[in-house]
Amino acid sequence: MSPTPGVPGSSTATADVPDSAEYESALQAFTGQSAGPGHRAPDPVNLPMIRHWVEAMGDENPVYLDEQAARDAGYPGVIAPPTMLQAWIMRGLKASQAVEASRSAGEGAVVGDSPTDRVMALLDAGGFTSVVATNCEQRYLRPLVLGDHLEVESVIESVSARKQTALGVGHFLTNRMDFSDQHGELVATMRFRILKFRPTAPSAHQAEAAARPPRPRPSLTQDNAFFFEGATRGELLIQRCARCGTLRHPPRPACAGCRSFEWDTVRSSGRGTIYSFVVNHYPQVAAFDYPLTVVLVALEEGTRLVANVSGFAPGTVTIGAPVRVTFERFDDELSLPVFVPDPGRSTAPAGEAGGSLGTAADGSDERGDH
Ligand SMILES: [Zn+2]
Numbered sequence: 001m002s003p004t005p006g007v008p009g010s011s012t013a014t015a016d017v018p019d020s021a022e023y024e025s026a027l028q029a030f031t032g033q034s035a036g037p038g039h040r041a042p043d044p045v046n047l048p049m050i051r052h053w054v055e056a057m058g059d060e061n062p063v064y065l066d067e068q069a070a071r072d073a074g075y076p077g078v079i080a081p082p083t084m085l086q087a088w089i090m091r092g093l094k095a096s097q098a099v100e101a102s103r104s105a106g107e108g109a110v111v112g113d114s115p116t117d118r119v120m121a122l123l124d125a126g127g128f129t130s131v132v133a134t135n136c137e138q139r140y141l142r143p144l145v146l147g148d149h150l151e152v153e154s155v156i157e158s159v160s161a162r163k164q165t166a167l168g169v170g171h172f173l174t175n176r177m178d179f180s181d182q183h184g185e186l187v188a189t190m191r192f193r194i195l196k197f198r199p200t201a202p203s204a205h206q207a208e209a210a211a212r213p214p215r216p217r218p219s220l221t222q223d224n225a226f227f228f229e230g231a232t233r234g235e236l237l238i239q240r241c242a243r244c245g246t247l248r249h250p251p252r253p254a255c256a257g258c259r260s261f262e263w264d265t266v267r268s269s270g271r272g273t274i275y276s277f278v279v280n281h282y283p284q285v286a287a288f289d290y291p292l293t294v295v296l297v298a299l300e301e302g303t304r305l306v307a308n309v310s311g312f313a314p315g316t317v318t319i320g321a322p323v324r325v326t327f328e329r330f331d332d333e334l335s336l337p338v339f340v341p342d343p344g345r346s347t348a349p350a351g352e353a354g355g356s357l358g359t360a361a362d363g364s365d366e367r368g369d370h
Contacts, residue, residue: 023126027119027159027171035154035175036114041088044149044182045080053084079143085179085188088144089152115156119173120196128170128196135174135193142187149182157191170197215287215330224251226265232335234327236268238303249303270325271342272299277309277317293317297339311340 043049047065054064062069063079070078080088123129144150160172172195179188218228223239230237238247241255242262254261275298279291295317298304309317310328323339330336 023122024161026122030115030119030156030159033115033156035116035156038151038153039089039091041150041152042092043088044147045088045144047078047146049087050078050080050084053081053087057081075143075145077145079145080148082140082143082188083138085138085140085144085190088150089179116154116175119156119159123171123173123196127198130168130170130197130199132167132195132197133192134172134195135191137191139189140187141189144181144187148187150187151180151182153178153180163195165195165197166200167195168197168200170195213286215334215336216285217334221251223253227251228334228336230265230267231327231337234335236270236299236325236337237265238268238299238301239263240266247301247303249305266301268299268301268303268325270299270337271345272297272323272325272339274298274317274319274321274323274339275304276319279317295323295339297323305337307336308338309340310338 050064054060059081061081063073063075064070064081065078067078070076154175154177157174157176158172159174162169162171172193174191174193177190177192178186179190181187218224220228226239227237238249239251240247240263241258241260242264243260244255244258246255246257247266248256255263275296277293277295279293281291284290291314293309293312294306295309296304296306307325308328309323310326322342322345324342324345325337326340327335328338
């Protein structure tokens with residue numbers, strides 16, 4: 001018999017048919033139930049925790065630390081920042097880690113058997129496995145003062161009908177926490193609402209997340225634009241002082257040798273050696289592949305430039321390795337020089353690599369212009 005949508009009848013009915021009436025009523029049955037046993041704050045309201053809180057939050061209201069300022073403001077003494085409410089009843093790191101470990105241990109594994117645990121498990125079983133917090137609303141009935149010792153009771157206030165949201169189909173689950181003091185007097189409430197949902201199109205979301213952002217753009221100036229424009233044409237250009245012929249890189253307005261602002265460019269042979277390199281593992285930027293090898297290449301002409309490499313097996317980049325330039329087109333707007341191994345070439349000093357290159361480094365291009 002083939003499965004019939006909407007008809008529960010097997011143990012997997014809730015997973016297959018989370019919109020069945022039976023499933024909906026099972027969810028609704030949790031409304032109004034205690035979310036779990038009451039919980040007493042580990043510590044009474046105290047000054048050290050307040051001090052850490054206001055420092056972390058940058059809240060400089062004196063009534064939280066200064067007894068006199070608090071009295072002047074009409075309070076019986078120092079009060080706790082109202083928004084610190086939840087901090088008083090937190091269970092601490094170890095308990096939270098235990099919950100997380102149990103939840104990730106396997107399907108259906110939950111800590112304890114509280115109504116909250118069970119409604120969450122039921123939502124998970126229905127395929128509503130994603131969760132996002134949507135609202136937190138706190139109401140303060142009186143200021144908390146030093147020595148107040150809170151106890152909290154949680155109630156599942158509502159489980160919404162199935163809703164279509166921008167994130168996907170899901171149910172809103174609202175818990176209300178009632179905070180009482182050591183005399184049993186209600187001092188605050190907090191409503192915390194989450195959406196448990198099935199992602200609309202997980203593959204689309206994943207594809208979007210995995211989509212590579214464009215490589216960062218160079219910051220173009222009138223001094224460096226030639227370099228990147230040259231790269232789009234497959235030319236590795238070096239800036240040259242038009243007065244004394246000194247080559248320079250990275251591009252800048254004036255010659256360090258003769259102070260001239262006049263310059264032109266020469267086209268590099270694209271051959272060089274690796275002068276230095278780093279292999280970057282972290283931080284990772286989505287536009288790049290990691291580990292990311294960044295090299296400083298000493299060009300035959302004498303200038304150096306920073307670039308990426310291609311065609312090297314992992315870990316094989318070495319100082320002194322001969323390389324030659326290629327140009328990689330990253331997108332419609334950006335091409336950049338990338339260096340590849342050039343094993344056919346001797347790693348002999350530049351002066352012996354070739355007479356013509358040696359003369360180019362001497363500025364023969366400029367002399368040729370005369
Ligand atoms: Zn110069």
